[in-house]
Amino acid sequence: MMAAQRRTLSAEKALISGAFLRAKRVRANYLTSAFPKFLESHGLRRMRFHDLRHSCASLLLANGVPLKHI
Numbered sequence: 500m501m502a503a504q505r506r507t508l509s510a511e512k513a514l515i516s517g518a519f520l521r522a523k524r525v526r527a528n529y530l531t532s533a534f535p536k537f538l539e540s541h542g543l544r545r546m547r548f549h550d551l552r553h554s555c556a557s558l559l560l561a562n563g564v565p566l567k568h569i
Contacts, residue, residue, distance in 0.1 A: 534548045
């Protein structure tokens with residue numbers, strides 16, 4: 500795995516697990532509010548968190564996963 504990918508995965512893990520490591524309840528809008536900050540801090544274009552669902556589905560289809568399984 501490339502170093503940049505490792506850094507990104509590490510940052511993503513910290514974003515998701517940060518609230519859990521503090522042993523506090525996760526607010527219902529945690530990902531919605533944290534996601535834009537994550538994108539900006541990593542120099543990525545602005546998008547909604549929900550858009551990841553569609554991106555994932557497109558990638559799965561392109562890689563031969565049957566639509567029924569998606």
